[in-house]
Amino acid sequence: MADVGIFVGTVYGNALLVAEEAQVILSRQGHKAKVYEDPRAQDWALYRSGYALIVTSTTGQGALPDSIVPLFEAIKTLGCHCELRYGLIALGDSTYENYCGGGKRFDALLREQGATRLGEVLTIDASEAPEPESVSNLWVEAWGRQLPAL
Ligand SMILES: Cc1cc2nc3c(=O)[nH]c(=O)nc-3n(C[C@H](O)[C@H](O)[C@H](O)COP(=O)(O)O)c2cc1C
Incomplete structure (x- = not known):
């Protein structure tokens, strides 16, 4: 089993919903998973050499939500993330110019910091999927199966 930190960036709560469902799915698969709604560098440090799932929406014009900006800025200063394996779920709306720009x-x-992404980035379009978790759940099932079972 893997120990997975789920790091959330949200304005209206949709990404949090997706993250909470992901936690349930990963736990059911036998992994350990914890959601960080207001993630900080000290939370990130626990997973930096392990497994992380980032679930973030986009706000403004392609910007990250305020809740995850401090983590984003901290990661920039940390340097090599060569041992990190991560997945990324990006929520957005294709009617905006910078579709899923934050994610x-x-x-x-x-990737710049040397981390390895497991699977493709999942983009969820609010203009097509009013219930984002109905799209993400299948993806998370498959993502969780790529993690070590041990
Ligand atoms: C003010 C505002 C700005 C937004 N800007 C973007 C954007 O630039 N690109 C994008 O893909 N989606 C954009 N969105 C859409 C949101 O990312 C999308 O609705 C998402 O599902 C919201 O998730 P959340 O509830 O976790 O914040 C914007 C939404 C709002 C309300």
Whole structure:
């Protein structure tokens, strides 16, 4: 089993809903999973050499929600994340110009820092999926199966 930190960036709570369902699914698969709604560098440090799932929406014009900005800025200063394995779920709305821009920026940062992404980024379009967890649950099931079972 893997110990997974689920890091959330949300404005209206949709990403949190997705994260909470992900926690249930991963736990059911035998992993240990904890949701960080207001993630900080000290939370991140627990998983930096392990497994993380980032679930973030986009606000403004392609910006990250305020709740996850401190973590994003902290990661920039930490350097190599060469042992980190992560997944990324990006919530957005394709009627905006920078579709899922926040999640894409987070993904780009982690790759720059040498982290390895497990699977593709899942993008969830609010204009097509009013219940984002109905899209994410299947993805999380598959993502969790890539983690070590031990
Ligand atoms: C003021 C505002 C700005 C937004 N800007 C973007 C954007 O630039 N790109 C995008 O893909 N989605 C954008 N969205 C859509 C949200 O990311 C989407 O509705 C998401 O599901 C919200 O999730 P949350 O409840 O976790 O914040 C915006 C929504 C609002 C209300």
